[in-house]
Amino acid sequence: MTETVITHGHPRTDPLAADPLLTQEELILDVTEAVCRAMEQRGISKFELARLAGRTDRYVDDFLTGRRVTLRGLSDLALALGFKPKLVLEPMFGQTA
Numbered sequence: 001m002t003e004t005v006i007t008h009g010h011p012r013t014d015p016l017a018a019d020p021l022l023t024q025e026e027l028i029l030d031v032t033e034a035v036c037r038a039m040e041q042r043g044i045s046k047f048e049l050a051r052l053a054g055r056t057d058r059y060v061d062d063f064l065t066g067r068r069v070t071l072r073g074l075s076d077l078a079l080a081l082g083f084k085p086k087l088v089l090e091p092m093f094g095q096t097a
Helices: 020-042 046-053 058-063 071-080
Strands: none
Touching: 020 058, 020 071, 046 058, 046 071, 058 071
């Protein structure tokens, strides 16, 4: 049996060469930073956010540290802060939409 090895081009020019784990971590960071900015704008602590969102303090802490980021959680926290979450998919590597 032969082994097939798939290689990709340069990460900055070949979309298949993008690191999925790095992309996931960047997205989690973007989401948690956006929630933190919204909390700052509203002057709301994580304990108050938990109460407003009907979540536990532990859940909010886990979310803000990136351990428990879900779309449902984002929606609950954003709405509790008076924001509507919105997702934007951007083309990679100079591609057009």
